[in-house]
Amino acid sequence: MQNIVEFLDKPLDEVNFVVFDLETTGLNPDNGDQIIEMGAFKIEEGFKLIRDPFHTMVKPDIFIPNEIHGITEMELKNAPDICTALYDFIDFSRGSVLVAHKASKDIAFLRAAMREYLIDDSFDFLVIDTIKFSQRLYPEFKYHNLDYLIEKHHVSINSKFKRHRAVYDAEATAKIFLKMIRKIFNERCYLLSELFEFISK
Numbered sequence: 767m768q769n770i771v772e773f774l775d776k777p778l779d780e781v782n783f784v785v786f787d788l789e790t791t792g793l794n795p796d797n798g799d800q801i802i803e804m805g806a807f808k809i810e811e812g813f814k815l816i817r818d819p820f821h822t823m824v825k826p827d828i829f830i831p832n833e834i835h836g837i838t839e840m841e842l843k844n845a846p847d848i849c850t851a852l853y854d855f856i857d858f859s860r861g862s863v864l865v866a867h868k869a870s871k872d873i874a875f876l877r878a879a880m881r882e883y884l885i886d887d888s889f890d891f892l893v894i895d896t897i898k899f900s901q902r903l904y905p906e907f908k909y910h911n912l913d914y915l916i917e918k919h920h921v922s923i924n925s926k927f928k929r930h931r932a933v934y935d936a937e938a939t940a941k942i943f944l945k946m947i948r949k950i951f952n953e954r955c956y957l958l959s960e961l962f963e964f965i966s967k
Contacts, residue, residue: 773892774959778951781958783809783894784820784862785940786855787932788872789835791826795878800826801848802837804855805932807940808862813948815940820858821933824851835930849883852876856885863958867912867939869895896943898965903946915942 773781786806792799806820823837823845830839846854855876866872873893879885900910907918912935915921921941927934947961955961 770892774957774962776958777956778947778958778961779813780811782811782862783865783943783947784859785809785865785936785943786820786859786872787866787935787939788875789837789930789932790875791828791830791834793871795875798828799875800824800828801851801875801879802826802830802834802842803932804851805934805936806855806858807936808858809865809940809944809947813944813951815944819933819936820855822846822851822854824848836928837931848879849885852879852883852885863892863894865894865896865939865943867896867935869893869897894943894961894965896939896946899943899946902965902967903950912938912942919945 784806786804788801789803790799790801801824803824804820804822808816808820810816823842825842825845825847830837830842864873896915897910900907900915904910904918907914913929916923916938919942921938923934923937923941925931925934925937929935929938950961950964955964
């Protein structure tokens, strides 16, 4: 990514975003939980959602005795390992701001895997959490979980996958994020730096 200061000074409609989701074997990478699926969508300049997603299954180093959100051990048997998947994701995301729902969890898994394979944080991890964004933008909402936001924003998903699969959740998050980013751009935040300042308050 280019110089961070210059990047933060970009108007929001000139920024590329990558909205992503991970499916994992558990909640904590420090306890040995691993990534088993990655899904992501690009939003290019002008808030244009690109329909062709990034998607990969990931073969874990641990045995999975039961299905996880419908994902079976057999599906993962011939999947790429996490090192290959990470490099593919980095290439897909390069030059973009990352966006995720409950981003701290997914970023923790990415960082843990990158540390394990000595992969450099080459794209700097500028990250927007759509939960925090929604809490600031819609303080009147009772909840900010993904199912609630899908319903409140009347989001429809065009996916062969179901809820709690990486591509489905990434598409849902991307469409919710688009509604929020357009609203904030039209009403109060022009620059990327102003958006980060708004979310962090």
